Amino acid sequence: MSWNGWVFIYLPGKAVAVPAGSLELVEQGVESTTSIFGYGRRYLERPDAVPVAPLSLPLTCRPGDELTYTPVLPPLFGAVRDAAPDFWGRRVLEARLKVPPDSMPESVYLLQAGPHRFGALDFRSDLASPEAPGLLPPLTQLEYLLEAADRIQAGAPIPAQLEQIFLAGSMGGARPKALVIHNGEQYLAKFPAIKDGFNVPAVERACLELARKAGLDVPPTDIKTLADGRQVMLIERFDRRATGDAFHRRHCVSALTLLAKHEAESLGAPYEDIAAKIGELGVDAGVKADRGELYGRIAFNILVSNDDDHLRNHAFVWDGGGKGWRLSPMYDVVPRPQLAHERYLHLSVGPQGRLATLDNLLEAHGSFGLLRKDAAAIIDRIARVTREWRIFFEDLGVSAVDCDKVASAFRRPGEIGLEAVESALRRRPAPSE
Template identity: 30%
Template sequence: MSTFKPLYVYLQRPDTGQWLTVGKYSHDPSAAIGRFSYAPSYIDAGHPWSIDPINLPISAPGPFVSERYGGLHDALRDACPDSWGRMLIQREHGFTDLSPHHAYLLRAGNADRWGALAVGTVRKPSVPELSVPPVSSLDELSLELLAMQERRAPVNKALRKRLMATPSMGGARPKATVHDGQDYWLVKPVLPSDTEDIPRLEHAIREWGQACGMRFAQTAYQQAGGDSPLSVMRSLRFDRPNGRRAMTLSAASLLQTQYPGGADTALWSYPLLARVLTLIGAPREDATELFCRMVFNAVVGNDDDHPRNHAVVYQHGERRWRLAPAFDVVPNPDFTPDYLAMALSQGDRKISRQNALADSAAFGFESQDEAVEVLDVLLARVEHHYESIRPLLGDRLDALMSDRLKKGLMRMSRQCEN
């Protein structure tokens, strides 16, 4: 694609599901900056939806200049492939790690982007329907993903072609989307390089978090692949409610920080994210939920909690952005981490009870005592509900997580306040 030719940005309306042109993006390669402006027709129609309420507020139609990601605005970077999808595009189109972020935007195609945005080179939207394999193809799909990851020849040429046309949005692990009626699921198989059964672990952790009263994305675990069964986990996509595309933003966008590759990791902070949730109109319960997720990650040792593994989703029925269900919550399988990727208190990523409580006001607690009560009730629930999810783990993972739970509870208990 030419870096001088502007791209039109389309949005699937949250109310009717119709597509409309929301704005235009252009890139200046000489200065490595990008510009986005809301379309005059979008402004004149009085549409209320900012595609990014922090960086691209509808109250200021632009042009907005971006220097992050080599000049790609955060909301558009969210709509680009991440590690796995970028690798597929590199293989297909000869891109390299040095290719600019905006070069991946159009190549990814609109058939299965994250969120509700799409792009094109013409003013009028022309966006294909969601196009992913059915859940009945999960066995073949899992085998094909492994073949792709290992750079082997296609097991199923037609399926390989389809997967290459809809590169996955997030993470480094091989994954793809399947549909079951109006439900869309992200499929992640176990890898030969995994030191533990990661799909099984992720599903069990989801069940654990849900049992403790937190909102986690629904998951399902199964064996797939026929004669040589593979461990496979699928996660219900919260950006695809009832077969529609929902506006979605990563915490990296909300925090105005770059991931991966950013130098501003000081912005990777749970208290900062809680304040931003309040700023964009999310209810206090979302900040409390974020606090609980932070504590849960600390206890189970999920240090892959970087800002692209948190998100918000626009709820049209409420006319506001809400904290999205928790996703990609996987304890470090190799060692018990001392630090999270996101800071528990401003400037401090170390896992401790003191840090978890230090910035309690940012999460909307009216007093330190209220934060302490929520923390201790959650710790009791985490310990209590572990028994209910032990059968999901199997002996090996149970040994790992029993030890992890013991260490995590000790770190977060009253005994460690001093």
């Protein structure tokens, strides 16, 4: 059985989507087996056409060609997978439709995800289908949204007065969340989960602000305390921008899609592969900055034990002016408390693989287009800030109890290779470096 429909895209600066091409999903029950995509002739003739996916759906076919594509790794194209609801979004849709978990074909999840999905793609049954309506709730509705999220986590039905979650809650990721309007922009409200061992919203927000203090690119964040004492983290969407009365969408893909990999290939994938794709597909004027930013994020992940750095937790945004992809702001960074002295990130750091040490990262400097001394300076800058994490967290309102619970996540730089970094800062670089 197949579902045949259309992929629409909101091009840079445009408030109305245009059809990019046709999509066929071949499905057997709830399982997708493969998919087929073909660009539309009119779309390819547009001077502002954007590739739906960087590698698997390039704009290389000419108008009039009968060229279609199948995924590099079936069943879904990476860009389609990125725009589909993930774990949490699926639970929200299932609660709205009153069906069991994972009981619907992928085409139903795609069509039901609504207008607030990640990035600039939309999926419609036919060319005449209108854009799905959907006003997001204001910040004043946070308590109702959290109550609805609690009920979804518990598998309880959602009463009529809490149904705003069905519009605002279909974003991806595993944790409970919803979209709201805050300061005139779209923000993701990230809720506490029922089984959290510490105040994750407060800690994640503080960790992101610590990254900002270390010079990394982080979206605006905020924290709200509700009447019952629970806290909700707010983070601005980087794939939406308010323009007058509308929100313009920005085409985004995950690093998983940029590398044309399957999720099963994420563990151990080298960071240097992402750096290489930045050089190949990035905006020329931004390659150096994006590689340096990525390098700094790896150092930060090492120092705070953020080992959830899989390929879907890195994203890229299409730059219409530069005709290439730029590294998105940082997101989903949570320290993971642990006792192990030898620690690993999800992705490969350097010559010693996933080993989360500063000297392992330093040895990978060339893959990021960095001189050894410049790489050491980035690591040193990050380490100087993360050393003071506890004072910073407490200043942001994280309780002493929660600081104690996450303290084991924060590494002492001197124990994980800082000596090699300091040595690189002191020595005069050789001509080959």
